[in-house]
Amino acid sequence: DGGITQSPKYLFRKEGQNVTLSCEQNLNHDAMYWYRQDPGQGLRLIYYSQIVNDFQKGDIAEGYSVSREKKESFPLTVTSAQKNPTAFYLCASSPPRRTEAFFGQGTRLTVV
Amino acid sequence: ELKVEQNPLFLSMQEGKNYTIYCNYSTTSDRLYWYRQDPGKSLESLFVLLSNGAVKQEGRLMASLDTKARLSTLHITAAVHDLSATYFCAVTGETSGSRLTFGEGTQLTVNP
Numbered sequence: 445d446g447g448i449t450q451s452p453k454y455l456f457r458k459e460g461q462n463v464t465l466s467c468e469q470n471l472n473h474d475a476m477y478w479y480r481q482d483p484g485q486g487l488r489l490i491y492y493s494q495i496v497n498d499f500q501k502g503d504i505a506e507g508y509s510v511s512r513e514k515k516e517s518f519p520l521t522v523t524s525a526q527k528n529p530t531a532f533y534l535c536a537s538s539p540p541r542r543t544e545a546f547f548g549q550g551t552r553l554t555v556v
Numbered sequence: 557e558l559k560v561e562q563n564p565l566f567l568s569m570q571e572g573k574n575y576t577i578y579c580n581y582s583t584t585s586d587r588l589y590w591y592r593q594d595p596g597k598s599l600e601s602l603f604v605l606l607s608n609g610a611v612k613q614e615g616r617l618m619a620s621l622d623t624k625a626r627l628s629t630l631h632i633t634a635a636v637h638d639l640s641a642t643y644f645c646a647v648t649g650e651t652s653g654s655r656l657t658f659g660e661g662t663q664l665t666v667n668p
Contacts, residue, residue: 486658538654
């Protein structure tokens, strides 16, 4: 079945570590997005990519990095520079012409 | 900067009652989305509203859009417990592609 797969579902990070969240889609969508959700809040855009080998910062990019080497994959690295990384991270993708975004099941990251 | 405000943020209602959630946005938008989120889960798409006066209904939920007032409503008719969830509205700007700007969400609890 076509869809967006995020892994892992739960992730624990020690202080000072970098961690990478995986997002893979087989929908042949050009655009991919990473959003962060804090408890009781809406989603905020971290990074987005509209084509392979190109990506732009969203509203809260500090402390995060991404790559887009393949159309299917858009991994997010949470670096040690991100001071408060505990959150729920959602990946999304969308086809051309600004139609609806489809969301993965999310990764819950906790700093221990 | 595109901003989205929802109210109320918390809503507790009895089964069988009607209520409306409001979503205001700050600048011209070309489409508006309503999503449902259950605790610990990803977003489930409910409605996409594309034009002024658009109205969509699914079961006990009905969404409408007034682009002149920059206002969307999500009306709940004869609420049931299964509707308990958090509801988000989100908009895309005319130049933002499929990048979504979310409201804070309305946490709905339907009591027996």
